[in-house]
Amino acid sequence: MQTLTQHLTSQAVNDSLSQLILTLADTSKAISHAVRHGALAGVLGATEQENVQGETQKKLDIITNDMLKDALKADGTVRGLASEEEDHVVEVSKGGQYLVCFDPLDGSSNIDINSLVGTIFSVLPAPAGELTETSFLQSGRAQLAAGYVLYGPSTMLALTTGQGVQLFTLHPETNEFLLTDAAMSISPDTAEFAINMSNQRFWEAPMQTYIADLLLGKIGPREKSFNMRWIAAMVGDVHRVLSRGGIFTYPTDNKDAKKPYKLRLMYEANPMAFLVEQAGGKASTGYETILDIIPTQIHQRVAVILGSSNEVDACLSYHGLDYSEEPNLD
Numbered sequence: 001m002q003t004l005t006q007h008l009t010s011q012a013v014n015d016s017l018s019q020l021i022l023t024l025a026d027t028s029k030a031i032s033h034a035v036r037h038g039a040l041a042g043v044l045g046a047t048e049q050e051n052v053q054g055e056t057q058k059k060l061d062i063i064t065n066d067m068l069k070d071a072l073k074a075d076g077t078v079r080g081l082a083s084e085e086e087d088h089v090v091e092v093s094k095g096g097q098y099l100v101c102f103d104p105l106d107g108s109s110n111i112d113i114n115s116l117v118g119t120i121f122s123v124l125p126a127p128a129g130e131l132t133e134t135s136f137l138q139s140g141r142a143q144l145a146a147g148y149v150l151y152g153p154s155t156m157l158a159l160t161t162g163q164g165v166q167l168f169t170l171h172p173e174t175n176e177f178l179l180t181d182a183a184m185s186i187s188p189d190t191a192e193f194a195i196n197m198s199n200q201r202f203w204e205a206p207m208q209t210y211i212a213d214l215l216l217g218k219i220g221p222r223e224k225s226f227n228m229r230w231i232a233a234m235v236g237d238v239h240r241v242l243s244r245g246g247i248f249t250y251p252t253d254n255k256d257a258k259k260p261y262k263l264r265l266m267y268e269a270n271p272m273a274f275l276v277e278q279a280g281g282k283a284s285t286g287y288e289t290i291l292d293i294i295p296t297q298i299h300q301r302v303a304v305i306l307g308s309s310n311e312v313d314a315c316l317s318y319h320g321l322d323y324s325e326e327p328n329l330d
Ligand SMILES: O=P(O)(O)OC[C@H]1O[C@](O)(COP(=O)(O)O)[C@@H](O)[C@@H]1O
Pocket: 084, 103, 105, 106, 107, 108, 109, 196, 232, 233, 234, 235, 250, 262
C-alpha cells in the first residue's frame, strides 16, 4: 500500500505543497492521539471561553487549534492561517506561499459522548503583498488542496489536490497514513438523507417541501423510500456521503434571525465542496454553487446541500419555485 508521501510523489504534487500536506497529516496524528486518550488525558469538556462566533469552546477545540497553529508556524510554507477558533487571520511566515483555513475540531459537541469528530482543512495560494483578511477572500475554486481527518474507529484522511479524492487509513502500529481508496466516488443516486430534523419548522419552503416528499416514500412523488442518518458532525456525514452516497444538508433556517446559516464557508463548506465535486458529487447553497461563492468575510456562514449529484439536483429543483400557494407545514 502506498504511503501518503509516496502518493504525493506519484501525483507530482510540488515539494512545498507536499510538505504542507504532510505537516497537516502529522499534526492530525497527534490530534488523533489526544482524542483517543479522552478522559485519561483530561481533554474532554468545555472551557469558559467563547469563540468569535459566540460558541462555547471545548477544551479540545483550543488544544487542536493550538496544535495546528504551532505546526503551521514551524512548517515555513504558510503565509497565513484562518481558523474557526481564531478571531482574526494569523500571520505565519513572511516567505510562505500558502494560506491555510481550518476547522481544528469539527463536531465538537460529539467529543463528550465519544462519537465522531474530525479536522477539516483548505489550502489557498497566498497573494503577494501584505497579509490581511482580504488575502483569504478567494473562491473555493482557488483551493490547491483540501481534506479532512476523521477520528473514528480508525483514523482516516480524505484528500484532494484536484486529482480526485484519495482515502488513507492511519496504521495504528506504524503510525503511517496508507492509501486504502485511490478514487473515492459518490454514486449519483441515493436513498439516504442527512438533516437535523429538529429544525424543520424553521426551514424555507423549498426545503420543507423537498424533505416532506422524501418522507412520503413510495406513496409520494419520489416513489421510493428514503432512510435518514445524522451524525451531528459534518465531517462524519460527508465521510458517509463519500463512502456510500447520500445527500447532506444544513439549510437556511430562521431559528435565529441573526444566524440563518450554520456551517462556515472557509473552514467547512469550501473544503467539503471541493472533495465532493472531485468525487463526482455536487455542492450548492440551494441558489449558488458553493465553490463559486466569492467570500466577503473569513467567518462567513452558508447554507449547504451536497452529495449524490442526481439527488442534489432533485433538491435544487424545489428551489426558485413559487411557494406562495403551498400549505404551511409548521
Ligand atoms: O446537530 P446540530 O447541532 O444542528 O449541528 C451539527 C453541525 O454543527 C457542526 O458540528 C459545526 O461544527 P463545529 O463543531 O466545528 O462547530 C457540524 O459539523 C454539524 O453538521
